[in-house]
Amino acid sequence: MDRKLYGAMVELGKSDGIFSVTSMNQLIHHPTFSHNPRDISTLFISVFPMIEEMNA
Numbered sequence: 001m002d003r004k005l006y007g008a009m010v011e012l013g014k015s016d017g018i019f020s021v022t023s024m025n026q027l028i029h030h031p032t033f034s035h036n037p038r039d040i041s042t043l044f045i046s047v048f049p050m051i052e053e054m055n056a
Contacts, residue, residue: 004049004053005049005050005053007045007046007047007049008046008047008049008050010046011046011047018035018040
């Protein structure tokens with residue numbers, strides 16, 4: 001399972017990643033802030049296994 005969740009753990013551990021506190025704060029409080037759609041689709045592939053485990 002560690003191998004399956006490795007990508008998600010790396011993304012969650014990044015201080016400047018899409019899931020960082022700063023990024024989430026910008027997304028919620030600044031109407032002009034947005035993420036690159038390509039980044040979102042790429043990150044979803046890494047994070048989806050974690051979502052599956054959380055729902056199991």
